[in-house]
Amino acid sequence: MKSLTWILYTVGLVLCAADPDRATRPNFVLMMVDDLGIGDLGCYGNTTLRTPHIDRLAQEGVKLTHHIAAAPLCTPSRAAFLTGRYPIRSGMAGHGRLGVYLFSASSGGLPLEEITLARVAKEQGYATAIIGKWHLGLNCENSADHCHHPASHGFDHFYGTIMTNLRDCQPGHGTIFNRVHDHIPYKYINIGLVSLALLHFRGVITVPRKVVFGFLALIGMLIILFELMVYTFPNFNCFLMRGAEIVEQPFISENLTQRMTHEAIEFMERNSERPFLLFFSFIQVHTALFAASRFRGKSQHGLYGDAVMEVDWSVGQIMQTLERLKLKENTLAYMTSDQGPHLEEISIHGEVHRGHSGIYRAGKSTNWEGGIRVPGILHWPGVLPAGKVIDEPTSNMDIFPTVVNLAGGSVPSDRHIDGHDLLPLLQGQVKRSEHEFLFHYCNANLNAVRWHPSNSSAVWKALFFTPNFYPENSSACFNTHLCFCIEPFITYHDPPLLFELSSDPSESTPLTPETEPKFYSVLEAIKGAVSHHTQSLKPVQMQFSRGNLIWKPWLQPCCSSLSQLCSCERDHQTGMPNHDFQKE
Numbered sequence: 001m002k003s004l005t006w007i008l009y010t011v012g013l014v015l016c017a018a019d020p021d022r023a024t025r026p027n028f029v030l031m032m033v034d035d036l037g038i039g040d041l042g043c044y045g046n047t048t049l050r051t052p053h054i055d056r057l058a059q060e061g062v063k064l065t066h067h068i069a070a071a072p073l074c075t076p077s078r079a080a081f082l083t084g085r086y087p088i089r090s091g092m093a094g095h096g097r098l099g100v101y102l103f104s105a106s107s108g109g110l111p112l113e114e115i116t117l118a119r120v121a122k123e124q125g126y127a128t129a130i131i132g133k134w135h136l137g138l139n140c141e142n143s144a145d146h147c148h149h150p151a152s153h154g155f156d157h158f159y160g161t162i163m164t165n166l167r168d169c170q171p172g173h174g175t176i177f178n179r180v181h182d183h184i185p186y187k188y189i190n191i192g193l194v195s196l197a198l199l200h201f202r203g204v205i206t207v208p209r210k211v212v213f214g215f216l217a218l219i220g221m222l223i224i225l226f227e228l229m230v231y232t233f234p235n236f237n238c239f240l241m242r243g244a245e246i247v248e249q250p251f252i253s254e255n256l257t258q259r260m261t262h263e264a265i266e267f268m269e270r271n272s273e274r275p276f277l278l279f280f281s282f283i284q285v286h287t288a289l290f291a292a293s294r295f296r297g298k299s300q301h302g303l304y305g306d307a308v309m310e311v312d313w314s315v316g317q318i319m320q321t322l323e324r325l326k327l328k329e330n331t332l333a334y335m336t337s338d339q340g341p342h343l344e345e346i347s348i349h350g351e352v353h354r355g356h357s358g359i360y361r362a363g364k365s366t367n368w369e370g371g372i373r374v375p376g377i378l379h380w381p382g383v384l385p386a387g388k389v390i391d392e393p394t395s396n397m398d399i400f401p402t403v404v405n406l407a408g409g410s411v412p413s414d415r416h417i418d419g420h421d422l423l424p425l426l427q428g429q430v431k432r433s434e435h436e437f438l439f440h441y442c443n444a445n446l447n448a449v450r451w452h453p454s455n456s457s458a459v460w461k462a463l464f465f466t467p468n469f470y471p472e473n474s475s476a477c478f479n480t481h482l483c484f485c486i487e488p489f490i491t492y493h494d495p496p497l498l499f500e501l502s503s504d505p506s507e508s509t510p511l512t513p514e515t516e517p518k519f520y521s522v523l524e525a526i527k528g529a530v531s532h533h534t535q536s537l538k539p540v541q542m543q544f545s546r547g548n549l550i551w552k553p554w555l556q557p558c559c560s561s562l563s564q565l566c567s568c569e570r571d572h573q574t575g576m577p578n579h580d581f582q583k584e
C-alpha cells in the first residue's frame with residue numbers, strides 16, 4: 001500500500017513538472033470597467049487622456065486589438081464573461097426592448113445551473129471575490145433568498161452593488177426615466193379627454209360622472225405611482241452590500257472607487273498565501289459619473305476623463321499590491337470593458353459624459369464595432385510575452401476556459417462553451433484564434449456574424465439589421481438614450497450589410513457583389529454557420545421575460561424600515577480607508 005502511495009506521488013510530481021502551468025496555478029485578477037471606450041486608453045491610441053498604469057500593463061503583457069464583448073450591454077456581456085457562453089444560452093437575453101435589469105427587486109438573473117469561473121476556481125481551492133458591480137440579479141422568491149447573489153455563483157466575498165450605477169443613483173444627475181416621461185402619451189390622453197368632454201357637452205354621447213372621475217383618478221394614480229418610483233429609485237436600487245448584508249443604501253459615490261480599491265487590496269493581502277481570484281468590476285465610468293476629489297478637474301476631458309484617470313490609478317494600486325506581495329509573477333491579470341462607450345450620455349448640464357470608441361463605428365447597445373470592440377490586456381510576467389500585440393479575433397468569453405484550465409479545473413462538458421482557452425495564442429504556440437465564427441446578439445436577436453476563415457487573414461462581418469440613428473448623420477440613438485434592437489427602431493438588411501474588417505475596420509463602406517467577388521460565397525458560408533449555431537441552442541427559461549423584469553415589492557431588499565425609505569449607512573466607520581495608498 002505504501003509503495004502505491006509513493007508511485008502515485010512520484011507520478012504526480014512528474015506530471016506537475018511536465019506541465020509547469022498546472023504546477024504554478026496562478027492567481028487571477030480580472031478587471032472590468034463599465035462602459036469604457038477602447039479609444040479612451042493611451043495604449044489603444046488615445047493621446048490626450050493619461051492612463052499610464054493600464055498602458056504599463058499592456059507594455060508588460062499582451063494587448064488584444066480585436067477583442068470582442070459577447071454583447072453590447074452590461075448584463076448579458078457579464079453573464080457571458082463569467083460563464084464562457086453566449087448570453088442566449090443561459091436565458092440572459094431579452095426579446096423586448098430592455099436588455100438589462102433596472103430593479104434590484106426583479107426576479108431574473110444568472111441561473112444557478114450556470115457555472116461561473118468563480119465557482120470553478122472556488123472548487124479548486126481558490127479564495128474568490130467580486131468587488132464592484134454585479135448586475136446579474138439578486139432574489140427569486142423573497143427579499144433575502146439571494147438565489148442570484150454573487151455568493152450563489154462561487155464568490156466567497158462580495159463588496160459592491162447588485163445593480164448598476166445609474167443617473168438616478170446620485171443627486172443632481174437627473175433620471176433615466178425622463179425618457180419614460182416622454183413616452184407617457186400625455187398628448188393623446190389630453191386629446192381623448194377634450195374630445196370626450198366636447199362630445200358630452202354637445203349631447204352626442206352622455207358620459208356618466210362616475211366614469212369621468214374614475215378615469216381621472218386612474219390616470220392620477222398612475223402618475224403618482226410613477227413619480228413615487230422615480231423618487232424611491234436611488235434607495236431601492238442603488239445600494240452597497242458586503243457579503244449578504246446591505247451596508248449603504250443608497251450608496252454614496254464619494255470615494256467609492258477608493259473604498260473598493262482598498263477592499264481589493266485587503267482581499268489580496270489576506271489571501272497572499274493561497275491562490276485567489278479577484279474580479280474587480282468597476283462602478284466607473286458608467287453615469288452618473290463621479291471621481292474622487294484628487295482626480296476632479298485633472299483630465300482634459302471633464303468628469304469623464306477624471307473618472308478614467310481614477311480607474312487607471314486603481315489598476316495601478318492593484319498591480320503595485322501584487323508587486324509588494326511578490327505575487328506579480330504568479331498572477332494572471334486581465335483588463336477589459338464590458339462593452340463600448342455609451343455615446344448617448346450627455347449630462348443634464350450638457351457636459352459630455354461618454355467615452356470614445358476610437359476608429360470604430362457607434363457604441364454601446366449596438367453591434368457595430370464601437371459597441372463590442374473592447375480593450376483586452378493580459379499580463380503575466382514570465383509566462384506571457386511582454387509587449388506582444390495580437391490582432392486575431394478573441395472574445396471576453398475566452399477568459400472562462402482560460403481561467404478554468406489554469407486553475408486546474410475542467411471545462412464543463414455537459415453544455416456548450418463558446419469561449420476558447422487563450423493561453424496557446426497568447427504564448428505564441430498557435431498563430432490563429434480558434435474563433436472562426438462569432439455570433440453577435442442584440443438581446444435575443446441575432447444581429448451580426450463575424451467570420452475569420454481558417455485559410456485567410458480576412459475578417460468578414462455581416463449585419464442582419466442595424467439601429468436607426470436619429471437625428472440623421474448621428475451615430476448614436478439620442479432619441480431613446482440606448483439603441484433598441486427591435487422594430488421600429490431598426491432596419492433589416494437583405495442581403496445583410498457586409499464588411500471586411502481588416503481593410504475597413506470602421507465599417508464605412510458596405511461591400512456589394514460588384515465590389516466584392518466573394519460577396520455571395522461569404523454570405524453563404526455565414527448562413528451555414530448561423531443554422532449550425534442556431535441548432536446548438538437549447539430552450540431555457542428566459543430571464544428577461546416581463547415577469548422577470550418587473551419590480552416585485554416582495555423582493556425588495558431593504559436595510560431599514562420602509563418608513564425610513566430603506567436607507568442606512570452601516571459602512572461609515574470602515575467607509576474611508578485609513579489604509580495608506582502607496583505613492584505612485
Ligand SMILES: *[C@@H]1O[C@H](CO)[C@@H](O)[C@H](O)[C@H]1NC(C)=O
Pocket residue numbers: 037039040041045046047048049301304305354355356358
Ligand atoms: C481620448 O479620450 C477622450 C475621452 O473619451 C476623447 O474625448 C478624446 O477624443 C480621445 N482622444 C483621442 C486622441 O483619441
